[in-house]
Amino acid sequence: GQQVMQIPQYQHVQEGEDFTTYCNSSTTLSNIQWYKQRPGGHPVFLIQLVKSGEVKKQKRLTFQFGEAKKNSSLHITATQTTDVGTYFCAAGAGSYQLTFGKGTKLSVIP
Amino acid sequence: DGGITQSPKYLFRKEGQNVTLSCEQNLNHDAMYWYRQDPGQGLRLIYYSQIVNDFQKGDIAEGYSVSREKKESFPLTVTSAQKNPTAFYLCASSIGSGYTDTQYFGPGTRLTVL
Numbered sequence: 001g002q003q004v005m006q007i008p009q010y011q012h013v014q015e016g017e018d019f020t021t022y023c024n025s026s027t028t029l030s031n032i033q034w035y036k037q038r039p040g041g042h043p044v045f046l047i048q049l050v051k052s053g054e055v056k057k058q059k060r061l062t063f064q065f066g067e068a069k070k071n072s073s074l075h076i077t078a079t080q081t082t083d084v085g086t087y088f089c090a091a092g093a094g095s096y097q098l099t100f101g102k103g104t105k106l107s108v109i110p
Numbered sequence: 111d112g113g114i115t116q117s118p119k120y121l122f123r124k125e126g127q128n129v130t131l132s133c134e135q136n137l138n139h140d141a142m143y144w145y146r147q148d149p150g151q152g153l154r155l156i157y158y159s160q161i162v163n164d165f166q167k168g169d170i171a172e173g174y175s176v177s178r179e180k181k182e183s184f185p186l187t188v189t190s191a192q193k194n195p196t197a198f199y200l201c202a203s204s205i206g207s208g209y210t211d212t213q214y215f216g217p218g219t220r221l222t223v224l
Contacts, residue, residue: 009150031210042200042215043153050210088152092209097168100145102152 004029004091006101014109019076021104023089030092032065032072037103038085046074079108113137114216116201121221123195131186131219133201139214141207142184146170147198147218156199159184160207188221195223 005024013019023032031050035043047056049065049072056063062075076083086105090098114135123129135142144156155168159178173192178184184203188195200218204211 006152033212035213042218043202043213044215045212048210048212090153090213097143097155097158098209098213100153102150 004089004099004101006089006104008104009102010105010107012107012109013079015081016078019079019083019106021074021087021089021106023072023074023091023101025070025091025093027070027093029069029072033090033092033098034063034072034074035088035090035100036085037088041085043088076106079106081108081110084108114201114203114214116199116216116219118219119217121219123221123223125223126190128187128189129195129221131188131199131201131221133184133186133216134182135184135201135203135214135216136182137203137205137214138181139203139205140181141204141211142178143202143204143213144168144174144176144184144186145200145202147200153200156186158207195221197221 007022033048034046037043047063052069053067054065060077064073086103088103089101117132141160143158145153154170156174157176159165162181165176165178175187198220201216202213204213
């Protein structure tokens with residue numbers, strides 16, 4: 001079925017540094033959703049991207065959908081300890097259900 | 111207070127026993143899902159249901175069974191046929207069953223088979 005590759009798998013950053021996670025597909029996607037899972041918690045929806053080249057911002061978080069709708073990125077500016085967790089992308093394409101990436105686990109060193 | 115509840119939070123079972131995980135939602139959502147989460151593996155879809163009395167297999171349905179007799183409830187049974195049942199199980203729901211619908215997750219059940 002549909003596969004989405006998410007990189008990196010792990011990222012350790014010093015507090016205040018920027019962070020980016022990438023989600024890539026070999027096929028054209030209909031949409032991308034991003035979720036955050038805090039340690040010991042459950043995934044929580046952050047945002048959805050639908051249009052080619054779409055860029056959305058939530059405070060220090062910037063989400064992009066590629067022009068070809070085959071990739072997406074989540075960028076966090078000036079990370080804080082509250083950003084710790086695993087970030088998942090979830091893609092819709094072809095099949096009826098969302099396909100989740102394996103996630104990027106972010107650690108922030110104070 | 112709307113949401114999804116899963117119980118229990120932690121569950122221990124002996125090898126060879128079937129075990130049923132509960133999932134209840136009061137969001138009036140039509141679609142419900144079960145995912146399995148293993149370290150470094152992301153979320154893998156086990157079963158999903160788009161409407162009452164109907165459900166479909168996901169990517170890793172072998173060794174699992176579900177029922178959807180009520181809109182609010184979508185229990186998952188982990189059978190003795192599941193070779194590696196120890197995992198974190200997440201239930202989710204969405205208002206519709208399309209991939210543009212936001213999924214809302216329950217707190218999860220961590221199952222350990224001894």
